[in-house]
Amino acid sequence: MALSKEWYDAEFVDSESESLHRAPSIEYSFYNAVKTGDMEYVIKNCKEDAFIHLDGTGVLSRNTLQNIKYHFVVTTAMITRYCIDGGLEPEQAYRLSDFYILKMDSCSTVRQVADLHHEMAKDFTGKMVLQKKSSILSKPVTQCVDYIYSNIKERITIADLAAYTGLSESYLSRVFKQNLGVSISDYIREKKIEKATHLLKYSDKPIIDIANYLSFSSQSHFTQIFESFMGLTPKKYRDRYYKSMW
Known part of the structure; x- marks a missing residue:
């Protein structure tokens, strides 16, 4: 009952502040770029630091650093599954995901998390470029x-x-x-x-x-x-x- 009340209170605050989540198509475009090996799109996204512009992505923690760390985990999990769907060998994808999430855990600033996110995204994209090539291999x-x-x-x-x-x-x-x-x-x-x-x-x-x-x-x-x-x-x-x- 207490949680229900807390949820309704939070809903009221969010509606008052008109804090809406952005269209999922924006995130899907990024995930698809990684999945298809579109390195140009991914590098452009990283240079623009789109990852740390969190307007419309939801607040997962009141602590700024913890909030972006949670978003890192979500993004990495989504990219992992998109890449598996795109043909990346599951064990390789999960190992890569685990590696970057564990590394992120030791980051102490938002900048470090963002830089690691960019490394992670480009690494997965590079793997998908190779995957596309391997799909035509004997x-x-x-x-x-x-x-x-x-x-x-x-x-x-x-x-x-x-x-x-x-x-x-x-x-x-x-x-x-x-x-x-x-x-x-x-x-x-x-x-x-x-x-x-x-x-x-x-x-x-x-x-x-x-x-x-x-x-x-x-x-x-x-x-x-x-x-x-x-x-x-x-x-x-x-x-x-x-x-x-x-």
Whole structure:
């Protein structure tokens, strides 16, 4: 009964202040842009800081920081489900969602939450761009891409992938390059470095631990490969991007 009265009181206050929720089509447009891999739209939305303009989105907490954190969780959950509907592998989508929500939990300012939201949205959008490409890939190449994602911290060889797909190494290598334009080895290195950039930006793991985690033969080998892809050593990359965000 007490809750019912509180609800009616809140309804009265909202109607008096004419605080109306905005049309859901505005949010749907953003979610659909992520789902379809429309990076241009998503980047424009992020540059405009649309996420922190909360007029018409509802008040989920009287505390400003807590309010935007709740909106972050809602947005991430919606994007996750839109992307799954768009073909993103569910486990990959849920892991990505969990990662960003846990990271958001340690944010201490509205600006940090907003910046992380932009990273999250662009990350999901990038995954959907790749998903669109993979939808036209041959089955064995799709199997390889999924295997590499699921086992990124392991040492992955062409022999492993050939055994997994049931094809010869030479045939699989040829089909893979025809589909993606890069060799299997280069693709594996690229995905390991992509994972490394996340760990350097969002964790305090020592660089040698990251190298070991991703099964590089040594820290110097990791540094050499990382610099060839990113143009910076792992240490310089962390100094530039970790400190600037947090």
